[in-house]
Amino acid sequence: THIVPGFNFQRKRGRTSSSNTGPSFDHTRKNFFGYYVYIETSNVKPNSTARLISPSVSSSATQCLTFWYHMYGAHINKLTVK
Numbered sequence: 001t002h003i004v005p006g007f008n009f010q011r012k013r014g015r016t017s018s019s020n021t022g023p024s025f026d027h028t029r030k031n032f033f034g035y036y037v038y039i040e041t042s043n044v045k046p047n048s049t050a051r052l053i054s055p056s057v058s059s060s061a062t063q064c065l066t067f068w069y070h071m072y073g074a075h076i077n078k079l080t081v082k
Contacts, residue, residue, distance in 0.1 A: 009037040009052045018042055027068040047077070 014032045015024050018040065026034030039050050057063060069079060 009039055009050060011035050011037055016040070023070065
């Protein structure tokens with residue numbers, strides 16, 4: 001796997017700048033006022049890796065991560081969550 005410097009998730013509202021590459025709006029609000037994160041993959045080599053890293057969450061309670069995602073494009077490979 002190739003980790004690409006500067007190949008980062010971007011926070012966005014509305015449509016992405018490239019056609020057929022992202023959602024038209026965020027899933028939760030179902031309008032153009034909500035945000036989502038996406039990756040512009042037009043000029044990225046196959047098998048590259050981008051990371052979205054959050055701050056640590058500490059709690060003695062059980063935690064659950066829930067999110068919506070979609071992957072447009074014939075050459076999009078996989079999503080791994082760790």
